[in-house]
Amino acid sequence: MARNRAVLTYLTLVLMLLAASTAQAAAVITMQVEILAGFSIACEEDNLAFGTLSPEQTVQKELELTVWSNVPWDLYVDYTGTGDLPGLLEVQDERGVWLSLGDNSRMVLFDQPETGRDGSALTIPVRFTSSYSDAPGTYEFQIEFTVVPSL
Structure with missing residues (x-):
């Protein structure tokens, strides 16, 4: 038994x-990758209807x-249609200021932090005011939101 x-x-x-002698064998490999700045934006709706309006009536959506x-990023919005925009189309920025669209791009949000994998959900107020300068009819126009790096 002792034997x-x-x-x-x-x-x-x-x-x-x-x-122990096989556990001593090792290889160290240096891995390298370059990750670029990346942005993406998605909208829940691709169509926003303001409905039927009388002149000088305002609707907010x-x-x-x-x-x-x-x-870090900024969010801009711009009217992308051709010709004059009917009525007055505005978006509200993060300070609560209503910005009119039509002549140039407007900054809606600025110096926002990185979003991470889940992204950042935003609610952007938009309002339209019709005018007596607009002929009766149905109008369609487009706006474009753009995400850019903060400077």
Whole structure:
């Protein structure tokens, strides 16, 4: 019995030495990757209807957007149609100021933090005021939201 125990102890020591000697082998590999600044934006709706309006009537709606960015960012909005915009189209910026669209791009949000994987859900108030300068009819126009890196 003692002999079996001695043989078992000897074999255990040999196996431990073999295992220790193979555990000593290692290779270190340096991995490298460059991650660029990235932006993405999505809108819940692709169509927003203000309905039927009388002249000088104002209707307010909200747009639901999601932004993804791995760097601080700003959000701009611009009227992208051709010709004059009927009535007055406005968006509300993060300070609560209503900005009219039609002549140039407007900054709606500025210096926003990185969003992470889940993105940042935004609610952007939009309002339209009709005018006596607009001929009766149905109008369609487009606005475009753009995400850019904060400076």
